[in-house]
Amino acid sequence: xxxxxxxxxxxxxxxxxxxxxxxxxxxxxxxxxxxxxxxxxxxxxxxxxxxxxxxxxxxxxxxxxxxxxxxxxxxxxxxxxxxxxxxxxxxxxxxxxxxxxxxxxxxxxxxxxxxxxxxxxxxxxxxxxxxxxxxxxxxxxxxxxxxxxxxxxxxxxxxxxxxxxxxxxxxxxxxxxxxxxxxxxxxxxxxxxxxxxxxxxxxxxxxxxxxxxxxxxxxxxxxxxxxxxxxxxxxxxxxxxxxxxxxxxxxxxxxxxxxxxxx
Amino acid sequence: xxxxxxxxxxxxxxxxxxxxxxxxxxxxxxxxxxxxxxxxxxxxxxxxxxxxxxxxxxxxxxxxxxxxxxxxxxxxxxxxxxxxxxxxxxxxxxxxxxxxxxxxxxxxxxxxxxxxxxxxxxxxxxxxxxxxxxxxxxxxxxxxxxxxxxxxxxxxxxxxxxxxxxxxxxxxxxxxxxxxxxxxxxxxxxxxxxxxxxxxxxxxxxxxxxxxxxxxxxxxxxxxxxxxxxxxxxxxxxxxxxxxxxxxxxxxxxxxxxxx
Numbered sequence: 001x002x003x004x005x006x007x008x009x010x011x012x013x014x015x016x017x018x019x020x021x022x023x024x025x026x027x028x029x030x031x032x033x034x035x036x037x038x039x040x041x042x043x044x045x046x047x048x049x050x051x052x053x054x055x056x057x058x059x060x061x062x063x064x065x066x067x068x069x070x071x072x073x074x075x076x077x078x079x080x081x082x083x084x085x086x087x088x089x090x091x092x093x094x095x096x097x098x099x100x101x102x103x104x105x106x107x108x109x110x111x112x113x114x115x116x117x118x119x120x121x122x123x124x125x126x127x128x129x130x131x132x133x134x135x136x137x138x139x140x141x142x143x144x145x146x147x148x149x150x151x152x153x154x155x156x157x158x159x160x161x162x163x164x165x166x167x168x169x170x171x172x173x174x175x176x177x178x179x180x181x182x183x184x185x186x187x188x189x190x191x192x193x194x195x196x197x198x199x200x201x202x203x204x205x206x207x208x209x210x211x212x213x214x215x216x217x218x219x220x221x222x223x224x225x226x227x228x229x230x231x232x233x234x235x236x237x238x239x240x241x242x243x244x245x246x247x248x249x250x251x252x253x254x255x256x257x258x259x260x261x262x263x
Numbered sequence: 264x265x266x267x268x269x270x271x272x273x274x275x276x277x278x279x280x281x282x283x284x285x286x287x288x289x290x291x292x293x294x295x296x297x298x299x300x301x302x303x304x305x306x307x308x309x310x311x312x313x314x315x316x317x318x319x320x321x322x323x324x325x326x327x328x329x330x331x332x333x334x335x336x337x338x339x340x341x342x343x344x345x346x347x348x349x350x351x352x353x354x355x356x357x358x359x360x361x362x363x364x365x366x367x368x369x370x371x372x373x374x375x376x377x378x379x380x381x382x383x384x385x386x387x388x389x390x391x392x393x394x395x396x397x398x399x400x401x402x403x404x405x406x407x408x409x410x411x412x413x414x415x416x417x418x419x420x421x422x423x424x425x426x427x428x429x430x431x432x433x434x435x436x437x438x439x440x441x442x443x444x445x446x447x448x449x450x451x452x453x454x455x456x457x458x459x460x461x462x463x464x465x466x467x468x469x470x471x472x473x474x475x476x477x478x479x480x481x482x483x484x485x486x487x488x489x490x491x492x493x494x495x496x497x498x499x500x501x502x503x504x505x506x507x508x509x510x511x512x513x514x515x516x517x518x519x520x521x522x523x
Contacts, residue, residue, distance in 0.1 A: 006310060124329040128316040131326065131335045138342040139349045146353065146399065150391035157380065160373045161452035163481075170453040172461075173443050175401050175436060180457060189469075192461030204429045206412070207422035215415035216523055227412050262450050263398060 004121065156262050168247045169260055177241030178234045184249065199230075327514060333522045339414075340519065343407035347435075348506070350400040357393040358495065365445070367491035369484035372447035397439050404435045416520035424512040427505055434502045441494040447487065455490075456482060 004012075125131075172180050182191035202209070210223050217224060246252035246260045269277070286292055287303060296302040300319040306312055314328045333339055364379045364386065366372065379386040408428060411417055417425035444455045459482070463473035478485035513519065 123332045125332050125335060126310070126313040126317075127322075127326045127328060127330050128313050131330050132316075132322075134335055134337060135342070135345055138337075138345055142346055142349055142399070143353070146350075146392050146395055149395050150388055153391065153395070154387065155391045155394035156448075156450055157373075157376060157446055158448040158450045161369070161447045161449055163452070165449070167449055167453055170457050172454050172457040173440060174398075175439070176458055176461075179461060183461070188461060188464040189466060192464045193466065200429065200433065203408075204426050207417040207419075207425050210418070213418060215418060215520065217413075220415060223415075224413060227409075231409060263394070 158262075169245060169249050171241070171245070171261070174238065174242055174261075174263065178237035180249075181237045181241035181245070325510060327518070331518055331521070334519050339522070341406070341410060343403050343410055346403045347400055347407055350396045350403060351502070351506070353396045354393060354400065355499065357389050357396065360389050361393060362495060367445065367487045369447060369487055372445065372487060376446045376448075397442060401435055401439050404432050408432055411520075414520055414523065418520075421512070421516045421520065424509060424516060427509045427512065431502065431505050431509060434498055434505065438494065438498045438502065441490045441498060444482075444487065444490045445494065452482060455486075 171177060179192060179196055182195060185191065186195070212220060212223065214220060240251075242261050243254045243259065244251055246257050252260075268274075293303065297319045299315050301312060301315055306316070317323055317326055317328045361379070364383055365375045376390070379390060381387075411425065411428065440455075440458060444451045459473055459476055462476060463469050465472045474480065476486075476489075477483075478489040
């Protein structure tokens with residue numbers, strides 16, 4: 001990810017603060033200079049001060065160039081060392097801009113126009129400690145819950161398996177009781193295989209059927225309703241199969257006839 | 264002599280720090296912990312060390328160094344995937360304990376469970392934990408699936424991870440169902456009879472499916488052995504492989520899905 005590290009960001013902020021402080025220092029004389037120059041140069045001609053200055057610089061540079069061109073000849077004569085140095089010295093301030101700057105900004109190229117920025121910086125936190133602590137506490141809670149539950153509630157162990165004695169009712173494990181409930185309504189091939197098979201198949205295909213790219217609940221009313229109906233359907237079937245079916249798998253009310261349910 | 268001696272507490276301190284230095288400087292220590300591990304240089308709270316905790320330990324398999332801020336909110340995930348994984352680990356640990364006391368034959372299975380409960384230290388407690396963790400795992404995997412659906416987290420690029428997740432839900436159900444038979448009591452026998460009769464109605468191959476599942480035409484000692492091997496070896500093996508892919512894809516697809 002293209003997240004900027006904290007320390008680099010800090011360093012950049014410091015540099016920026018320092019630069020702006022320096023600019024503030026420079027800006028004052030820069031602003032003062034044109035004001036001083038204006039009365040001296042021909043203010044009536046309305047030529048901006050910086051243009052005047054630029055032409056002045058160009059003129060003096062040209063003159064300097066002539067001197068420099070003359071320099072090799074002088075060097076050949078024998079006293080050239082001094083002449084070159086003199087010519088170079090006035091050339092240095094000539095190249096400066098209106099504010100006394102030696103460089104200027106041509107244009108600003110935004111990073112997006114030349115670099116393909118694919119990732120935007122995200123708000124992130126360190127996995128340690130922020131995530132690991134949460135996970136550790138969650139694990140402790142689950143462990144404590146299971147341990148305490150296991151101390152007080154024993155897993156069922158009925159009498160030895162006996163093929164000659166069918167308990168009434170015979171029930172599947174609770175997570176299959178929705179299917180067993182379906183058996184009371186449909187042929188076993190439909191209830192026991194076709195419906196759960198189709199259900200699982202559709203569940204696997206969910207991301208390929210649901211082409212709606214939005215994750216917002218308000219854009220997914222149909223998908224959410226459908227899934228809620230689907231989950232409630234299984235939950236209700238499982239509840240009925242678990243608690244409302246007694247001997248002979250007949251419908252009962254648990255508060256009248258007792259519970260026929262083992263975990 | 265006595266005047267040159269340091270107080271006892273300082274002597275102990277000195278000895279301790281010498282011992283720590285020689286241990287952490289030893290080849291054995293540095294071969295165990297990677298360069299940059301917090302166990303080499305000690306831990307003080309700094310962004311660099313926070314990264315090193317993950318980066319230079321086995322946790323790097325599971326977690327990146329940084330995660331999205333909303334990913335650590337319990338209200339978003341409800342920890343359901345993590346709880347499923349944790350119950351799986353708990354089931355593995357308690358299951359290994361149970362395997363020491365259990366023989367998968369019709370003649371011995373029930374007696375072994377009974378002896379485990381009555382005469383093995385913590386036998387009853389560990390069996391209870393195994394049973395309740397199994398039910399909790401079915402529940403938490405199911406709720407995890409519902410949570411992911413309601414957040415729309417199965418959408419691109421996470422479609423395939425959803426497919427793996429649904430497979431894991433089915434493996435969870437199979438793991439629980441194969442374990443259901445092993446106590447070999449009336450509950451186990453008849454619950455499995457109902458379940459396998461249902462599977463026997465598979466179109467076209469019904470009889471064959473039932474025969475393969477039962478290892479015969481009826482439930483018997485062969486069924487017990489078959490389901491035992493499925494329960495303690497085959498299904499956990501497949502589940503672990505699918506979990507590895509599942510966790511890897513969570514990271515590769517950009518961490519958990521964004522906030523709504």
